[in-house]
Amino acid sequence: MVLPHHTPYVTPHILHKNYAQSHDYEQFSNLIGRDLEYFSQAGFDMDRIQIKRNAPVALLYEDAIRNEGAIISSSGALINFSGKKTGRSPKDKRIVFEDTSKDDIWWGSVNIKMDEHTFEINRERAIDYLNTRDNVSQHNMLIRPTEEQLANFGEPDFIIYNAGQFPANRFTKGMSSTTSVEINFKRMEMVILGTEYAGEMKKGVFSVMHYLQPVKFGQLSLHSSANVGIENGDVTLFFGLSGTGKTTLSADPRRLLIGDDEHVWSDTGVFNIEGGCYAKCINLSAEKEPDIFNAIRYGSILENVVYNPLSRAPDYDDVSITENTRCAYPIEYIPNAQIPCVVDRQPTNIIMLTCDAFGVLPPVSRLTPEQASYHFLAGYTSKTPGTEDGVLEPIPTFSTCYSAPFIVLHPGRYASMLAERMAKHKVDCWLINTGWTAGKFGTGKRCPLKYTRRIVDAVHSGELAQAEFENFGTFNLSIPTSLEGIPRELLNPSIAWADKEAFQKELRKLAGMFTKAFALYESDVDEKVRLAGPHI
Numbered sequence: 310m311v312l313p314h315h316t317p318y319v320t321p322h323i324l325h326k327n328y329a330q331s332h333d334y335e336q337f338s339n340l341i342g343r344d345l346e347y348f349s350q351a352g353f354d355m356d357r358i359q360i361k362r363n364a365p366v367a368l369l370y371e372d373a374i375r376n377e378g379a380i381i382s383s384s385g386a387l388i389n390f391s392g393k394k395t396g397r398s399p400k401d402k403r404i405v406f407e408d409t410s411k412d413d414i415w416w417g418s419v420n421i422k423m424d425e426h427t428f429e430i431n432r433e434r435a436i437d438y439l440n441t442r443d444n445v446s447q448h449n450m451l452i453r454p455t456e457e458q459l460a461n462f463g464e465p466d467f468i469i470y471n472a473g474q475f476p477a478n479r480f481t482k483g484m485s486s487t488t489s490v491e492i493n494f495k496r497m498e499m500v501i502l503g504t505e506y507a508g509e510m511k512k513g514v515f516s517v518m519h520y521l522q523p524v525k526f527g528q529l530s531l532h533s534s535a536n537v538g539i540e541n542g543d544v545t546l547f548f549g550l551s552g553t554g555k556t557t558l559s560a561d562p563r564r565l566l567i568g569d570d571e572h573v574w575s576d577t578g579v580f581n582i583e584g585g586c587y588a589k590c591i592n593l594s595a596e597k598e599p600d601i602f603n604a605i606r607y608g609s610i611l612e613n614v615v616y617n618p619l620s621r622a623p624d625y626d627d628v629s630i631t632e633n634t635r636c637a638y639p640i641e642y643i644p645n646a647q648i649p650c651v652v653d654r655q656p657t658n659i660i661m662l663t664c665d666a667f668g669v670l671p672p673v674s675r676l677t678p679e680q681a682s683y684h685f686l687a688g689y690t691s692k693t694p695g696t697e698d699g700v701l702e703p704i705p706t707f708s709t710c711y712s713a714p715f716i717v718l719h720p721g722r723y724a725s726m727l728a729e730r731m732a733k734h735k736v737d738c739w740l741i742n743t744g745w746t747a748g749k750f751g752t753g754k755r756c757p758l759k760y761t762r763r764i765v766d767a768v769h770s771g772e773l774a775q776a777e778f779e780n781f782g783t784f785n786l787s788i789p790t791s792l793e794g795i796p797r798e799l800l801n802p803s804i805a806w807a808d809k810e811a812f813q814k815e816l817r818k819l820a821g822m823f824t825k826a827f828a829l830y831e832s833d834v835d836e837k838v839r840l841a842g843p844h845i
């Protein structure tokens with residue numbers, strides 16, 4: 310599968326050509342004959358613009374500083390700003406309704422239909438806009454092609470037209486705002502208008518793979534991070550919606566990082582779709598998250614991070630632009646990275662990360678295979694402030710397959726592939742609550758990161774599998790009675806909550822929400838899976 314390796318696309322920060330420096334551009338405008346033809350066929354005005362490919366970091370910095378008002382941070386990272394949109398706009402994301410993919414797509418609230426003609430209009434709008442720009446460049450978080458791959462580069466498998474600085478037209482059919490993100494599987498193209506948030510393009514690519522991998526290759530795409538033990542070579546997948554800890558917990562000094570967000574579980578192992586990470590910067594510190602902190606240097610891009618005007622030091626505690634401050638860095642910047650990001654080994658453990666804002670789910674539970682299917686389909690967690698437009702505090706949500714905003718097929722298709730693979734390779738599954746404990750959001754606090762790390766270590770060492778377990782009622786979960794280094798009461802929320810009555814009330818409330826949410830999938834699953842959920 311080479312699709313993402315060659316994806317030529319435009320960065321969210323489209324660069325202008327500076328005429329005084331045009332010799333630089335000529336040097337890097339290394340498009341070869343067939344590319345020129347391809348781009349002019351696509352509608353680009355090749356007499357007017359230069360498409361620069363794979364320019365070095367220094368040149369991209371110069372461009373961004375000169376033309377975008379970007380800043381160099383004290384550690385050498387580039388600081389840039391995405392304008393009005395600082396998170397994803399799920400209501401403005403659409404998929405083109407066309408013959409080749411229409412029967413596979415799960416139409417409904419997530420996948421909004423767009424007709425082929427409207428796509429053409431927006432595509433043309435994007436290209437027209439890009440033609441008015443002096444330069445268009447391509448460089449991002451995806452896997453960078455090797456020189457050999459570049460030399461043999463044929464037609465692109467997929468193109469993203471990112472005209473994020475230019476709005477959608479509100480008189481165009483179906484537009485609900487000035488933002489539109491749309492995928493066309495027949496044309497193998499994506500168009501972005503009216504948002505410069507980098508996560509939109511990154512997650513757009515994930516949606517593309519969430520369709521192509523299962524449908525065209527029979528492989529399972531995962532909204533998960535993945536790492537591999539340095540000593541044992543054991544592979545762990547961490548599923549989770551935004552803000553649950555995929556990036557944070559997969560950066561682990563004892564393990565090699567395969568990737569922090571988007572993977573494929575293939576017949577032979579696990580591979581990363583991307584070539585870089587996109588970490589949250591809010592309250593980042595060298596002490597709590599050293600690998601991520603140290604990855605923020607020359608060649609990384611900070612997005613919407615406030616800086617000290619004198620020292621140019623980023624202030625990770627300042628959320629005045631957004632809580633969703635980010636840093637994109639190449640995966641090589643993590644000291645323990647598995648490069649290339651692929652392992653020929655089947656996973657040993659699956660960790661389902663949830664951020665429970667009710668504070669009633671235990672920090673760790675061992676799931677049976679049926680419970681794993683149930684929780685995967687339910688996808689309970691909270692939305693993190695800032696990652697989506699309009700989310701201001703943690704909002705409980707059921708994000709099926711821990712990837713609802715990016716889902717393309719019916720959830721049951723991913724879930725059955727997952728169950729099949731887990732059974733075949735005898736994978737252990739753990740539900741980890743990185744959210745609130747001993748009280749809900751507003752009264753309690755988030756499970757301290759050091760305890761979650763201790764739990765994850767105990768999963769990897771095999772210690773947790775050997776622990777003594779007790780039953781956690783209502784949800785019928787197996788939870789450890791003790792784990793050295795973690796206060797006993799923290800392991801069992803029924804002990805941790807001082808107000809027992811309030812605890813029972815919240816627990817039952819959440820159980821009721823599960824039952825309601827799972828009703829959507831009831832008819833698609835085995836009786837055993839249906840019964841694996843909470844009982845009030």
Ligand SMILES: Nc1ncnc2c1ncn2[C@@H]1O[C@H](COP(=O)(O)OP(=O)(O)O)[C@@H](O)[C@H]1O
Nearest residue numbers: 551552553554555556557589743756757758761
């Ligand atoms: N117990 C915990 N486990 C994981 N992350 C935590 C925990 N407590 C607080 N956090 C914070 O929550 C955020 C998790 O975000 P991140 O790892 O980027 O999630 P994801 O990659 O799944 O979107 C980070 O800012 C991290 O510092």
Ligand SMILES: C=C(OP(=O)(O)O)C(=O)O
Nearest residue numbers: 397508550551552587696
């Ligand atoms: C970038 C995103 O995801 P994550 O927080 O998982 O990195 C996102 O949801 O916009």
Ligand SMILES: [Mn+2]
Nearest residue numbers: 555556570587
């Ligand atoms: Mn992440």
